[in-house]
Each structure stands twice: as C-alpha cells, then as structure tokens.
Amino acid sequence: MSTHDQNPYDIVKELLKESVDSLGLDESIYHILKKPMRVLEVSIPLRMDNGKMENFTAYRAQHIDILGPTKGGIRFHPSVTLDEVKALSIWMSLKSAIIELPLGGGKGGVIVDPDELNERELEELSRNFIRKITPIIGPEKDIPAPDMNTDPEVMGWMIDEYDKLRGYNIPGLITGKPIVIGGSQGRLDATGRGVVITIREAANVLNMDLSKATAAIQGFGNVGSATAKFLNELGVKIVAVTDASGGIYKEDGLDIQALIEHVDQGEVIADFNKADSISNDKMFALPVDILIPAAIENQITAETAPNIQAKIVAEAANGPTTPEGNDILEEKGTFIIPDILCNAGGVTVSYFEWVQNTMNYYWKEEKINGELEEKMISAFTRVHDMKKDKECGMRQAAYMVGINHIVTALRARGWIKNGDLSKL
Structure with missing residues (x-):
C-alpha cells in the first residue's frame, strides 16, 4: 500500500494506543477512545437538472460527548470515506480537549464532487443532508460546521432547513454561518x-x-x-x-x-x-x-x-x-x-460562535481574536510542556494532553475508577 493511501483511522488508532501507553493509563482507555460512540450512514436521493436521479452516500460520526456536545465540520468531497470521517471525529475530540473547550468531536461528509453540481443541486443536496441527520444533531447534541468544499453559504442553507423542520430559529445548531444570521466575527480567518x-x-x-x-x-x-x-x-x-x-x-x-x-x-x-x-x-x-x-x-x-x-x-x-x-x-x-494543535483555531472560534448564539449577544472581532490568541498560546504551552516532561515529539505530546483532559472528565463523571469500567 502506498503511503499516500494510508487509512487515517488506522493512523489515529495507532497514535491513541501509543499515547495511552506512554501516559501509563489502563488499556481500557484506548478501547473507549478508539471508535466513535455513534456513526450514521445515510443515502441522499437527488434529482439532477438533467432529470436523472442520483443517490449520494453521506456520514456523520460523533466520537465522545463526555465534555459536551460533539462538534465538527461537514465536507463535500469525492474521496470521503467512513474511516476518514471516524478519524476526523476523533481528531476533533482531541483538538477540543487540548484547547479545553466543553465539546466533543464530530465530523460529517458527503461523497460528492461539488464542482459537478450547479448551485440549485448543491443547495438541495445540503438541505437533504441536514434532513437526514436531524435526529442526531442539535445545539445540545452535535453542532456541525464548514469543512472542505463547504462554506458560510452552505451553512446558511443547512440551518435554514433545520429551522424549518423545527419551526423556529435555532442559531446554535451550526457554526461558521453568515454573520447576519448569527455567525461570528473572525470565524472565516x-x-x-x-x-x-x-x-x-x-x-x-x-x-x-x-x-x-x-x-x-x-x-x-x-x-x-x-x-x-x-x-x-x-x-x-x-x-x-x-x-x-x-x-x-x-x-x-x-x-x-x-x-x-x-x-x-x-x-x-x-x-x-x-x-x-x-x-x-x-x-x-x-x-x-x-x-x-x-x-x-x-x-x-x-x-x-x-x-x-x-x-x-x-x-x-x-x-x-x-x-x-x-x-x-x-x-x-x-x-x-x-x-490537532496547529489548526484548532477554527473549532475555538466556532465555540465562541456557539456561546454567542446561546447568549444571543455578539462580540466584536477584537474580543474574538484576543480570546483566540489566549487559548492557542495556552494550548501550545501545555503541549510543549508535555513534550519536555515526557521527552517525546510534539505530536505524541499533543495526543497525551488531549487524552489526559478527556480521562479527567471520564473520572469526574464516574465512568472509570482506577481502571474499573463497570459503569460503561
């Protein structure tokens, strides 16, 4: 197998195992973290403008919600796979834990080349996807966001569809949406x-x-x-x-x-x-x-x-x-x-957006950028300190920081007690 074709889910599981071992944690922690708590696969029928009916496959993975609702982007790409979405949901959990956000990790994907769709078809696909995953998402359950080949416009279509289904506006459902309907200053950058x-x-x-x-x-x-x-x-x-x-x-x-x-x-x-x-x-x-x-x-x-x-x-x-x-x-x-450290600025400001939606009070961009800087610097320092303490590379240090934070929450909720998994 070419290294270019390596399965990201296999990679993330290997890194989780190494980090759990390096922290001296019970192997049961690895078994909790190695797979998402929930994965939904859906089919999305879509009538194209040429009259033909196409059927697209899509996924939503929710890794762990021990710290809060799961959170993560939706990507539209022809190479989306179930294992990729699983891996990305785990990375999202670790990002949130490293930054110390009250969120778990989620991820979604549709197997599609968006360049082959016109705007009407793309909008209908976006709305249909949200309809399919509505039972498992919500501002207290799982909060989608933009990712590869999706943007604020797509998020606007998606939240509009969700609000129609629910019968009222729920801005905290999705982040990365246009500012006029509850998006956050500073999110795009x-x-x-x-x-x-x-x-x-x-x-x-x-x-x-x-x-x-x-x-x-x-x-x-x-x-x-x-x-x-x-x-x-x-x-x-x-x-x-x-x-x-x-x-x-x-x-x-x-x-x-x-x-x-x-x-x-x-x-x-x-x-x-x-x-x-x-x-x-x-x-x-x-x-x-x-x-x-x-x-x-x-x-x-x-x-x-x-x-x-x-x-x-x-x-x-x-x-x-x-x-x-x-x-x-x-x-x-x-x-x-x-x-999981370097690109965590996106989920951090998505968290700020969700908080603003919950309060129905919105911050200036200067506040957003200042809060982001503080959280990113603190996270970098935690990871670099772990690197020095464990004499390891930055990647393993980042995994260990994230895992440590999740394990602390698992213990606080009583899921684990000195390795006892009877609560699961």
Missing part, C-alpha cells in the same frame, strides 16, 4: 490565524526571527490564504504556494495580497503570472524555514519527508503527515506543530 499563532510560539522556542524567515504553503483555500496573509503581516517571506492546479515560486517572495485577489476573482494558483512555476515535490524540498501543508491528508510521507529542509512544519491540514513521515522529520530535528 480563525483557522489560519491560529496556525500563525502556533508558528509564532514555535519560532520563540527556536529563537527564530520571523521577520527574516521564509515559508512555503501547500494549499491556498480559506486556511492557506489566511495563513499566508497573517504570516506576511509578521514579515515572513512566502516564496512558494501550490494547490491542485499547480504551484508558483518567487525567491524574493510572492505578492500575497495580489495572489489573494487573483484567487478571489476565481483564478487558480498556476495562472498567477508574477512568479515561476514549481511542482509540489520541489516546493516541499525548498530550503525554507517554515513549511505549511494546508491541503489534504498523507502529503508528508516516507518519500517526501527526507527532502524537507524546513525547521518548522506547521500542519494546517488534517492528517497531512504519515507515521513514517513523522518519524523521519523527528529524526531530522524538525519542529512539528501537529494538526
């Missing part, structure tokens, strides 16, 4: 902003001057572009960006504002004419200070990791590094900011 906060903290650990640093970014969607914008504001010179269309490189640094405007106009990265072209593999091998995978899973592998020269790898994407790739980077002394 939250993941990228959080990525940059963790990069800044890692640079402080390494005594790296960011105003003299260089970076390369894989992926230039919402997260990649926001990360580029905030890094640029800190003086980091971004020399390369790649996406599905191709890649661009400029040794003196790309004009990030011009690139963002280029993409906002519906153009692709490869057609940006103010830079040279570069392949994804060559971008990964550039002698930059910071490498940011912000695209899809399984990109840093046994094949690509040996060529990486970056001092910091900041995982803005979920699961971009395979276990083999991670081992190679750690052996080289690369400072890895693992995904």
Whole structure:
C-alpha cells in the first residue's frame, strides 16, 4: 500500500494506543477512545437538472460527548470515506480537549464532487443532508460546521432547513454561518490565524526571527490564504504556494495580497503570472524555514519527508503527515506543530460562535481574536510542556494532553475508577 493511501483511522488508532501507553493509563482507555460512540450512514436521493436521479452516500460520526456536545465540520468531497470521517471525529475530540473547550468531536461528509453540481443541486443536496441527520444533531447534541468544499453559504442553507423542520430559529445548531444570521466575527480567518499563532510560539522556542524567515504553503483555500496573509503581516517571506492546479515560486517572495485577489476573482494558483512555476515535490524540498501543508491528508510521507529542509512544519491540514513521515522529520530535528494543535483555531472560534448564539449577544472581532490568541498560546504551552516532561515529539505530546483532559472528565463523571469500567 502506498503511503499516500494510508487509512487515517488506522493512523489515529495507532497514535491513541501509543499515547495511552506512554501516559501509563489502563488499556481500557484506548478501547473507549478508539471508535466513535455513534456513526450514521445515510443515502441522499437527488434529482439532477438533467432529470436523472442520483443517490449520494453521506456520514456523520460523533466520537465522545463526555465534555459536551460533539462538534465538527461537514465536507463535500469525492474521496470521503467512513474511516476518514471516524478519524476526523476523533481528531476533533482531541483538538477540543487540548484547547479545553466543553465539546466533543464530530465530523460529517458527503461523497460528492461539488464542482459537478450547479448551485440549485448543491443547495438541495445540503438541505437533504441536514434532513437526514436531524435526529442526531442539535445545539445540545452535535453542532456541525464548514469543512472542505463547504462554506458560510452552505451553512446558511443547512440551518435554514433545520429551522424549518423545527419551526423556529435555532442559531446554535451550526457554526461558521453568515454573520447576519448569527455567525461570528473572525470565524472565516480563525483557522489560519491560529496556525500563525502556533508558528509564532514555535519560532520563540527556536529563537527564530520571523521577520527574516521564509515559508512555503501547500494549499491556498480559506486556511492557506489566511495563513499566508497573517504570516506576511509578521514579515515572513512566502516564496512558494501550490494547490491542485499547480504551484508558483518567487525567491524574493510572492505578492500575497495580489495572489489573494487573483484567487478571489476565481483564478487558480498556476495562472498567477508574477512568479515561476514549481511542482509540489520541489516546493516541499525548498530550503525554507517554515513549511505549511494546508491541503489534504498523507502529503508528508516516507518519500517526501527526507527532502524537507524546513525547521518548522506547521500542519494546517488534517492528517497531512504519515507515521513514517513523522518519524523521519523527528529524526531530522524538525519542529512539528501537529494538526490537532496547529489548526484548532477554527473549532475555538466556532465555540465562541456557539456561546454567542446561546447568549444571543455578539462580540466584536477584537474580543474574538484576543480570546483566540489566549487559548492557542495556552494550548501550545501545555503541549510543549508535555513534550519536555515526557521527552517525546510534539505530536505524541499533543495526543497525551488531549487524552489526559478527556480521562479527567471520564473520572469526574464516574465512568472509570482506577481502571474499573463497570459503569460503561
């Protein structure tokens, strides 16, 4: 099996087992955490504009609700699998635990290429999906949000459908929705902003001057572009960006504002004419200070990791590094900011949105950004302290911090007592 095809659910279970063992916890903890408490698979019939009836498969996984309602995005992608959704729900639980949010992890996905649907078909698919999963979601049960190929517009359709079914407005059902119907200031940029906060903290650990640093970014969607914008504001010179269309490189640094405007106009990265072209593999091998995978899973592998020269790898994407790739980077002394810490800014501000919906009182963006910064710095410090205490890598340290927090809640609720699982 190619490392690019590694099952993310197998990877996350392996990391959970290693971390439970390293913490000296009973193996029963691993068995509690290794699979979601609930998984729903649904079929979504949809009449296309050509008159044909298509039937799409979709999933919603809810990992554990010991800390609060489950929370996590919905992705539309042709490669969505049940195991991917399970893995992502576990990662969401760990993210929330690392940040110390009163939430569990959830995730949803529809097997579809949204580029093959027109707007009417996409809206109907979105509404149909919410109708199918309505029995298991709600602001006190499970709170969806945007993810790959979904956005505030899609969230608006979904919450509208849910409200119609319930007969009244329930803004706390979904986060990442348009601001006018209860969305939060700062949510769109939250993941990228959080990525940059963790990069800044890692640079402080390494005594790296960011105003003299260089970076390369894989992926230039919402997260990649926001990360580029905030890094640029800190003086980091971004020399390369790649996406599905191709890649661009400029040794003196790309004009990030011009690139963002280029993409906002519906153009692709490869057609940006103010830079040279570069392949994804060559971008990964550039002698930059910071490498940011912000695209899809399984990109840093046994094949690509040996060529990486970056001092910091900041995982803005979920699961971009395979276990083999991670081992190679750690052996080289690369400072890895693992995904469940690095990209947790999104769920953090989603939590703020949910809180504001519950209060029916909304915060200014300055407050949102300040609260996000405080939580991200505290989480980074907890993970780095665990790394030093256990003399392990940042990834295992992040898992151990998250697991510790969940186990504390399990004990507080009486689920476990000195390893006794009779309460389950």
